[in-house]
Amino acid sequence: MLNLNDVYFFTQVIDHGGFAPAARVTGTPKSTLSKRITALEAELGVRLIQRSSRRFTVTDLGRxxxxxxVAMLIEAEAAENAVRQRLAEPSGIVRITASIPTAQAALAQPLLELARRYPKLHVAVQAADRFVDIIQEGIDIAVRDHFAPLPDSGLIQRTVCVDPVYLVAAPDYLAAHGMPAAPAELAGHEGLLVHPQAAPWRLQRNAEVVEVLPRGRLSANESSILLAAAAGGMGIACLPRKLCGAALQAGQLLRVLPEWTAGQVTTSLLIPHRRGQLPSVRAVADVLAERIPLLR
Structure with a gap:
């Protein structure tokens, strides 16, 4: 493989009519130019320039x-400029997938920020509550909320934030049924569960861990339904802080047993290795990592 720098030096010597003029233009010593062209000729196995102390002649093969x-250097410069333009301003399509609740709770504000920062970038979001094979379906970034560590899948895994899970209920519900003073009292309350046969809630306060299961009033495997049911006074729900935070601030929900949490949910970005090197994908991942934690 030819050394592209040697090819460049050769064209400079030819274009400027000799080693001395080329040395002045490029700022490279004449001796270095001579050595590099000699190395180029040795690599090619031909004489490109006939030179002596008085004469400088380009051979037919040299011309x-x-x-x-010259054409090769032009293409090399065009290739470099194309990459530098992408590095300077991310552009093109970046495909993101997330569950519907995650997309609703975590993506709207970051997408606005991306649109402001990178007007040439097109972010395509696929919100779906089904298994998405991000390799087969050409996805660049998957945003995943998970309670347990994700399996080692060969994907780039980037942790964005870790959010506690709160016990919450509407003020009207607590006024009617009373505010629990201890975890054991939850057994006498209406629970908004993820499944009719849901496992007991595992509550933690520092190093203390207890399990308790309330009465099942309603079950749904969709967090926004549980949020609406809790705000509607139907019972107590376990919800990530980022999902119920706005309702807590608005007074629509109150924390139950505020010293206790019901675990934690981790938000991670999953990125195929071959796509993770693209400047546009890195730019989107950086904004998601920057903005999602601020939504809590």
Whole structure:
């Protein structure tokens, strides 16, 4: 494989009519130019320039090689500029997938920020509550909320934030049924569960862990339904802080047993290795990592 720098030096010597003029233009010593062109000729196995102390002549092969060398350098410069433009301003389509609740709770504000920062970037969001094979379906970034560690899948895994899970209920519900003073009292309350046969809630306060299961009033495997049911006074729900935070601030929900949490949910970005090197994908991942934690 030819050294592209040697090809560049050769074209400079030819274009400027000699080693001395080329040395002045490029700022490279004449001795270095001579050594590099000698190395190029040795690599090609031909003489490109006939030179002596008084004469400088380009051979026929040298002229032919020069024509191709100039074209090659132009293409190399175009390739470099294309990459630098992408690095300077991310552009093109970046495909993101997330569950519907995650998309609703976590993506709207970051997408606005991306649109402001990178007007040439097109972010395509696929919100779906089904298994998405991000490799087969050409996804660049998957945003995943998970309670347990994700399996080692060969994907780039980037942790964005870790959010506690709160016990929450509407003020009207607590006024009617009373505010629990201890975890054991939850057994006498209406619970908004993720499944009719849901496992007991595992509550933690520092190093203390207890399990308790309230009465099942309603079950749904969709967090926004549980949020609406809790705000509607139907019972107590376990919800990530980022999902119920706005309702807590608005007074629509109150924390139950505020010293206790019901575990934690981790938000991670999953990125295929071959896509993770693209400047546009890195830019989107950086904004998601920056903005999602602020939504809590």
């Amino acid at each position: 032919e090689f020069h024509r191709h060398a």
